Amino acid sequence: MxxxxxxxxxxxxxxxxxxxxxxxxxxxxxxxxxxxxxxxQQNEEAAVLLRTIQALESLRYEIIQERSRFNATPEPTDEAELQTWRAIAQDMSLTLAEIELAIGSYQKRYRKVAGSAASPPASDMPPLLPE
Structure with a gap:
């Protein structure tokens, strides 16, 4: 070659x-x-990409749930605790943004490998949460 x-x-x-x-x-x-x-090889790569997208979607779901619980707690009154609380909130937001970016990137790669112009149908995706 x-x-x-x-x-x-x-x-x-x-x-x-x-x-x-x-x-x-x-x-x-x-x-x-x-x-x-x-x-x-293309089919195997497409399956790996779908599993990766599914894992990222599950992670995003879990972080959103944790952020909802976190936001439901009252803000701390102590200044040091408040700074930590704000840092955690910012970290969750940044992590979610990175996950969104990664999902978009993997979906683009999947479309390229699968040769389709659209996202896979929901029936092709594994369930988001274990049954």
Whole structure:
């Protein structure tokens, strides 16, 4: 394989060099043999991306629930405790923003791997919470 070429491109280059001596039936068999691992790898990568998106969605849900409980508590009156309380609130907000960014990034990668222009249907996603 030459640098900068994919397995698929290498297979096409290799076949074009041997094309005069091979029949069309052999071409179909070779293409099927080379294409199957590539498609399996894409399916596996798409599944990993879906699981990652699901895990991030679950984490986001848990942090939102914790933030709701945290916001329901009264603010501390002591200045040192109040600073800590505000730092925790800010940390939760920043963490949620990072998770949102990561989810968007993984969804974009999933669309690229899956070859679709839309997010996966809800039926393809694993449940957010364990049953």
């Amino acid at each position: 030459t640098p900068g070429t994919t397995t698929w491109q290498s297979a096409v280059i290799w076949y074009s060099a041997l094309a005069p001596s091979l029949r069309k039936g052999t071409l179909v068999a070779m293409l099927a043999a080379f294409l199957s691992p590539v498609l399996a």
